[in-house]
Amino acid sequence: MAIVFEKTEGLTGKPFHYCPGCTHGIAHRLIAESMVEMGILGTTVGVASVGCSYNSYEYFNCDMVQAAHGRAPAVATGIKRTLKDKTVFTYQGDGDLASIGCAEIVHAAARGEKICVFFINNAVYGMTSGQMAPTTLLGQVTTTSPFGRDASYQGYPINVAELLSNLTGAAYVERVCMTDFKNINNAKKAIKKAFKVQQAGLGFAFVEFLSTCPTNWGKAPLDAMDWLKEKMIPQYPLGCFKGEDITVQALDEMIAAKAAGEEVKA
Amino acid sequence: MAQKRLLMKGNEVIAEAAIRAGCRNYFGYPITPQTEVMHYMAKKMVQIGGNFVQAESELAAINMVYGAASAGFRAMTSSSSPGISLKQEGISYIAGAELPAVVVNIVRAGPGLGGILPAQGDYFQATKGGGHGDYRNIVIAPASVQELYELTVEAFNLADKYRNLVMILGDGTLGQMMEPVAFRDEEPIVTYEKPWATNGRGYNDDGSYKREHNTITSIYIDPDVLEVKNNELQAKYELIRQNEVRYEAIGLEDAEIVITAFSTCSRISRNVIRQAAELGIKVGMIRPITLWPFPTQAIADAAAMPNVKAFLDVELNAGQMIEDVKLAVNGAKPVYFHGRLGGNLPTQKEILDKIVAIHEGGKV
């Protein structure tokens, strides 16, 4: 009998602790599958952050380092600079990356650090119970914006992908979501492209995943998916903001040339 | 063979020593009075194929050290007091994750932005923790440029040996001054296996993985697991207390007054001992070289000697190490204090006057 579906060895098999309907699990699986399919699970070091995914090091089956809140890009810098031939990624949420870790993410991108950053944007602080995030939408009710986020009082959401795409050091910036098969497939393509951008040595690669948080949004999983499509995507449009013209074929050629010891032209 | 003595700046010697100790990873952020460490590294690391990153902040710098140390490499950062305050988050995480790292603090006067001149006001911060949680850093206080060299090399060995952060605690005097230094032909580098490093699982020829995945972390949500982890840390610290106390004792055998002083203050005090002898007052000194672990026993032993009548603690602060001195003396003898603040150094005369006053009446 043909096997049509199996657990990926990119994950340890430890059951996820994420809430029902949360899309962390999908993102984890896509990243893990991509590492296995690309044959880099044994040569990759991931950096977990602080937030709901604080213990993603227990799930990803590659070497993992747990970083302080917001500092994952700095930790990843330290790893990548010492392990230049290995693949390094961070996995960060919106509080971690867009609030406390703003300096670290901007400067890692500006330096063109050859790392991949996977950014989970669910517009809310999850683990600490639903506070307003830098990416919380205007009008969105959270435990610290109980009357809805008011621009005159709490300012505006940060569009991180657009922000980082303005930096020369950022080679590839894309925003995806995981609401249906098509988008999930697109998300996986983005992950693989990000890894390849790193392998080709082009610079900083960033994928933002619009994600759901049914628990803190107070919605059923399917309603959360609808809310993401109706409310989040207008604020955070999907698409490639940097490096769209870099084709996978071109990346493969660069990686092959690099392996053969040739100089890569960025 | 001993090499020729070269005139070099303390900060540059720290950088050179780190490179000689095999450190190829420096991450820093500029701050007076330690910036020459960075300048030296910025040039040398590029020349020898190492890593130098000018980080966006001290927070980022210490976390880059965390990353490089996780990958199994010798790594360091340097800063001065306000910058070290910012690094405390990372220092606590390094303690929790048990990573070997070297951090240099060329102390300046505080609190707050304070001033840029020498001080020892970070003694508490360095020796009592600084960041959150129950942990200890090995804290080394060199007193000369030659010692900056030798003890910085040693710091990397100790860091690897115990998977612990080692702090070099200097001050603006030591960092900025030039003094002769003689480099060894070969450094006593001890190499430790790091099977715990997160440097990739690796592949065997058949495509299987060389090992299970490694994890570097400081989070243990289960209280029982965290308690075990903490007890392991405490056992390690006890081992360090037993093995690594270093100090210099001078003239205790007939001393009436024993000075306790580290680093810059010990240099000035050393000359006071000579001046006091000219006045017929016998003064000795215990100079802690490791501030943690602290030479408690050596001080307790001195306090038990019949010839020792009193202690004089000299510091560039309002009285910090004196608390550890008093704990060691444990009431056996009086402990007096002389300190200067704000970036000023005590003169030999000030200390000598204090000695004379103690000697004449025990009232200061």
Place this chain on the structure above:
Amino acid sequence: MIDFSIILAGFGGQGILSAGKFAAEAALYEGKEVSWFPSYGPEMRGGTANCSVVISDEPIGSPVVNDADVVICCNQPSMEKFEASIKPGGYLIVDTGMIKIKATRTDINVIELDASGIADEFGAMAYGPISMLGCLSKATGCFSRESFEKSLYEVLPERRHKMIPGNLAAFDKGAAAV
């Protein structure tokens, strides 16, 4: 010699810090303990620079000098600041090309030298403080001319050795003024 202390002070860019290093190098060449400590504090503002050099047969205590055996002044603000810091019987070496005021103390030895004039004559500002090292060496014997010369050859990179004869000539001119 125990803790023989020298303060060199003047404008930033005059070559004060380098002259201090050369003095320390010369004494180091003689096997002495030496220290050199720059002003890096707020007094650097306003363009003044100074450094302390200590030369000793014993390990040096503080590299920071409060009471100096010798003060070398290359500008007027330095003179105003450091004249009081000289030990009785000590030396004040004054660049009369830069300093128009006279020393007020009578318990010290004052050596006057038109060091900036020498610098003009030799075509570079740095020769001024070097000529004052000549005064220092001749007046106090804290290091010899020979040590100064030999240490220059050791310390300076080969490509700068062509400057050494000029430095020695400036040094000798200063020494001749004592």
